Amino acid sequence: MARRPLPRILTNSAPLARMAHSASLARGREFARSAADSASDVFHPLITIGRGLRRLGMAGRGRWAGTPKDQRGPLAFFVGACVLVVWLVPYGPLLALIGVMGAGAWAGRERTPVVTGPGEAETERLRALYEALVPYLSTEGDPSPLYAHGGDWERAFAEYAFDDSGRLERLQLKYPAYFTDGEDRSRVRIEQVLYAKAGRGREYRFTWDELANQLTLTVLDALPTDIAAQRFVTSPGETVLGFTDPDSVQRTLPVTGGEETRDAPPVVWRTGQRSTEPHLLVLGQPGAGATTLLRSIALQALQHGDVLVIDGSGTGEYGCLVGRRGVLGVESGLAGALATLEWASHETERRLIAGNRARQAGGAAPDDTRRPLWIIADRPTALSHIAVAEERDDPQRWLQVPLRHGRAAQVTVVVADQFETAELLSDPVRAHTKARVVLGPATAEEVRAVLGAPPHTTPPAQVPPGRGYARLGNAPVLRLQVPATPDPLDDATGQAHREAVTALLPEHTVPADGAGPSEPVSGGKRGDVGKAVAAGPSARADGAEADDGPAAAEVAPEAAEDGSVAEPVGASARVRTDKGGEPRVIKGPVEAVRAEG
Numbered sequence: 001m002a003r004r005p006l007p008r009i010l011t012n013s014a015p016l017a018r019m020a021h022s023a024s025l026a027r028g029r030e031f032a033r034s035a036a037d038s039a040s041d042v043f044h045p046l047i048t049i050g051r052g053l054r055r056l057g058m059a060g061r062g063r064w065a066g067t068p069k070d071q072r073g074p075l076a077f078f079v080g081a082c083v084l085v086v087w088l089v090p091y092g093p094l095l096a097l098i099g100v101m102g103a104g105a106w107a108g109r110e111r112t113p114v115v116t117g118p119g120e121a122e123t124e125r126l127r128a129l130y131e132a133l134v135p136y137l138s139t140e141g142d143p144s145p146l147y148a149h150g151g152d153w154e155r156a157f158a159e160y161a162f163d164d165s166g167r168l169e170r171l172q173l174k175y176p177a178y179f180t181d182g183e184d185r186s187r188v189r190i191e192q193v194l195y196a197k198a199g200r201g202r203e204y205r206f207t208w209d210e211l212a213n214q215l216t217l218t219v220l221d222a223l224p225t226d227i228a229a230q231r232f233v234t235s236p237g238e239t240v241l242g243f244t245d246p247d248s249v250q251r252t253l254p255v256t257g258g259e260e261t262r263d264a265p266p267v268v269w270r271t272g273q274r275s276t277e278p279h280l281l282v283l284g285q286p287g288a289g290a291t292t293l294l295r296s297i298a299l300q301a302l303q304h305g306d307v308l309v310i311d312g313s314g315t316g317e318y319g320c321l322v323g324r325r326g327v328l329g330v331e332s333g334l335a336g337a338l339a340t341l342e343w344a345s346h347e348t349e350r351r352l353i354a355g356n357r358a359r360q361a362g363g364a365a366p367d368d369t370r371r372p373l374w375i376i377a378d379r380p381t382a383l384s385h386i387a388v389a390e391e392r393d394d395p396q397r398w399l400q401v402p403l404r405h406g407r408a409a410q411v412t413v414v415v416a417d418q419f420e421t422a423e424l425l426s427d428p429v430r431a432h433t434k435a436r437v438v439l440g441p442a443t444a445e446e447v448r449a450v451l452g453a454p455p456h457t458t459p460p461a462q463v464p465p466g467r468g469y470a471r472l473g474n475a476p477v478l479r480l481q482v483p484a485t486p487d488p489l490d491d492a493t494g495q496a497h498r499e500a501v502t503a504l505l506p507e508h509t510v511p512a513d514g515a516g517p518s519e520p521v522s523g524g525k526r527g528d529v530g531k532a533v534a535a536g537p538s539a540r541a542d543g544a545e546a547d548d549g550p551a552a553a554e555v556a557p558e559a560a561e562d563g564s565v566a567e568p569v570g571a572s573a574r575v576r577t578d579k580g581g582e583p584r585v586i587k588g589p590v591e592a593v594r595a596e597g
Contacts, residue, residue: 045105047108048104048105048108048109048110049101049104049105049108050104050108051104051107051108052103052104052105052106052107052108052109053100053104053107053108054108055107055108056103056104056107118160118162119166121166122162122166125166125168125197126153126157126160127153128197129153129168129171129194129197129198130147130151130153130156130157131149132193132196132197133147133156133173133190133193133194134147134148134149134151136189136190136193137175137176137179137190138176139176139178142176145176146174146175146176147175147176155174156173156174156175157171157172157173157174158172158173158174158214159171159172160172163219167198167199167202168198168199168217168219169218169219170216170217170218170219171194171198171216171217172214172215172216172217173214173215173217174213174214175190175213175214175215176213177213179213181208181210181213182210184448184454187206187208188444188454190215191204191206191458194206194217195458198217200461201461202219202220202458202461203219203220203222203457203458203459203460203479204217204218204219204220204457204458205217205218205220205245205456205457206456206457207456220245220457220479222460223243223244223245223467223479223480223481224243224257224264224481225464225466225467225481225484226257226258227243227255227256227257227264227481227483227484228256228257228483228484228485228496228497228500229296229299229483229484229485229497229500229501229504230255230256230483230500230504231504232253232255232266232300233253233254234253234268234300236303236304236372237270237271237272237275237304237372238268238269238270238271239268239269239270239271239297239300239301240253240266240267240268240269240296240300240483241266241267241268241269241293241297241437241470241480241482242266242267242293242466242470242480242481242482242483243255243264243265243266243267243480243481243483244265244266244267244470244478244479244480244481245265245478245479246265248265248476248478248479249265249266249267249268249478251265251266251268252264252265252266253265253266267470267472267478267480269435269472271372271412272372272407272410273407273408273410275407276434276473277434277435277472277473278406278407278412278413278432278434279403279406279412279413279414279415279432279433279434279435280297280412280413280414280415280433280435280436280437281415281416281425281429281430281433281435281436281437281450282294282414282415282416282417282436282437282438282439283416283417283418283419283422283436283437283438283439283450284416284418284419284437284438284439284440284442284468285418285419285439285440285441285442286418287440287465288439288440288441288463288465288466288467288468289439289440289465289466289467289468289482290378290416290417290418290439291313291317291378291416292465292466292482292484292485292486293416293437293439293466293482293485294376294378294414294416295317295318295485295487295501296482296483296485297374297376297414298318298321298374298376299485299501299504299505301372301374301376301412302324302325302326302327302506304371304372305326305371305372305373305374305410306326306327306328306371306372306373306374307321307326307327307328307374307376308328308329308331308340308344308373308374308375308376309321309327309329309330309331309376309378310331310332310337310340310341310375310376310377310378310380310383310395311330311331311332311378311379312332312337312377312378312379312380312381312382312383313332313378313379313382314332314333314382316332316489317378317487318330318378319487319489320487320488320489320501320502320505321505323508323509324505324506324507324508324509325506325507325508325509326506327506328340334383334386334387334390334392334395337380337383337395338387338392338393338395338398341375341395341398341399342398344373344375344398344402344411345398345399345400345401345402347373347411348401348402348405348406348409348411349401349405350369351368351369351409351410351411352405352408352409354366354368354369355369355408355409369409369410370410371410372410372411372412373409373410373411373412374411374412374413374414375399375402375411375412375413375414376414377395377399377413377414377415377416378416379416379417379418379421380395380396380399380415380417380425380429381396381417381421381422381424381425382421383395384396384424385424394426396425396426396428396429397426399413399415399426399428399429400426400428403428403429403431403432403433404428404432413432413433415429415433419442419446422450434472434473435470435471435472435473436450436451436452436470436471437468437469437470437480438450438451438468438469438470439466439467439468439480439482440463440467440468441459441463442459442468442469443459444459447469447477451469451470451471451477452471453471453476453477454477455469455477455479456476456477457479464481465482465484466481466482466483466484467480467481467482468480468482484497485497485501486498486501487501488501488502488505
């Protein structure tokens with residue numbers, strides 16, 4: 001049978017196209033769309049309530065399904081009791097209906113979808129960072145490489161976060177187990193790549209978790225530079241070197257920065273007989289703030305001890321300490337430095353002998369051996385250079401005894417110098433200064449050479465004065481910002497900083513120029529050389545004033561009745577033996593002699 005052809009209207013599409021584009025059909029379509037929108041607006045509350053009731057029903061069904069079978073009976077009884085109570089309460093069904101409708105409206109509201117995952121620009125940043133790590137974290141022959149060109153970066157990056165400007169703020173990445181994370185060179189290479197790709201100009205901290213094969217990159221905030229010199233809340237034997245990151249230490253101190261008081265995390269250095277790092281070495285570039293740190297340490301040490309200052313640079317940066325209570329001397333010349341350090345060496349030996357005899361006798365150590373003595377040497381290599389030129393003793397030679405036995409004798413040595421002359425430091429200085437500070441711009445190799453470990457942070461783009469790293473013994477390397485402690489006698493010092501430093505200075509005990517009337521030493525017990533205050537810019541070792549006021553005293557060399565001889569004022573300490581065989585120490589580099597009666 002022959003097939004009948006289809007009607008022309010079904011084979012020819014032209015009539016259908018004309019009907020689709022006709023004006024009447026377009027108006028009908030627009031009318032239907034507007035009617036649907038109007039109906040949607042009118043019935044929107046009902047749609048919302050219906051969607052909410054459906055969600056509540058699904059949640060109730062899931063709760064019923066998750067309830068154990070042995071607890072379904074009590075639950076059904078409780079629900080039935082609630083329905084019965086609502087039914088019996090006046091207007092209960094109406095209130096229950098209103099409540100159910102309100103709950104449905106709240107559950108069915110349209111929630112703004114939370115955007116999860118990185119945006120397009122952030123995805124490109126992460127993909128570029130992933131591709132940059134491929135040459136360093138992949139190897140040939142890996143059957144399932146975590147890092148491969150064109151691979152999935154979401155497998156490698158466990159966590160990531162961006163700031164408001166779209167820059168990477170935190171990143172936690174995984175690396176293969178065969179990566180040599182125990183080698184510093186391999187770590188530094190990965191850190192350099194991350195530092196370059198994450199964006200320069202900021203400080204990053206790298207935390208390596210060798211157990212989980214993870215590396216965490218965190219952006220660090222700049223350390224505050226508005227903390228000036230002030231009286232810190234510390235106990236005797238504690239010295240605040242500066243301030244660091246909040247998560248690096250487990251302690252905070254109240255400080256005043258600007259016009260507000262807040263808590264700041266300090267870097268506390270502990271000295272004394274139980275300290276494992278009794279001495280400090282500070283190295284840095286010129287103008288990095290080493291002298292500022294030493295001045296801050298001296299102001300804190302004067303609260304509970306005596307201070308000897310050796311200013312090798314000779315620029316008068318410690319002139320504000322001259323003639324103050326507790327300051328035994330401020331020397332900038334070679335002769336004065338040699339005499340002062342020689343006295344300090346003999347004073348350390350005297351303290352050891354006196355403490356040892358007291359312990360053997362079953363008593364406490366004398367008071368004059370328990371008062372801390374601080375030896376602050378700023379740029380001693382400059383004086384060493386002059387000593388070599390003049391063929392005299394190296395001043396650093398007299399630091400050997402205080403460095404070796406200072407912890408037992410309550411003697412603390414602080415040495416500061418520059419990188420250019422660090423090789424001139426003596427071996428005892430390098431060996432016995434376990435607490436280290438590096439200030440100013442420095443590479444990772446320089447920091448590692450001084451502190452014994454590289455920093456786990458990238459260098460800042462701009463290094464303010466007093467900014468650096470600190471490490472106390474075998475502790476981790478910490479970022480450090482030294483409190484602003486400028487010279488109050490400098491014309492360039494601001495008024496606020498000048499007043500802050502001046503408020504911490506002890507009172508004057510002798511005139512600043514060292515001039516003053518000389519008075520003879522009053523007589524005392526047999527064999528006692530007397531008590532006197534310091535002559536010139538020095539003060540008494542115990543920090544107390546003499547009975548006759550701040551007058552300088554002088555002791556003439558004469559023989560005592562027991563046959564011992566006292567040296568004149570200004571000579572170094574010597575140990576004299578009397579006829580009874582008991583040693584007595586004639587003390588003082590440029591101070592009057594003081595002995596126990």
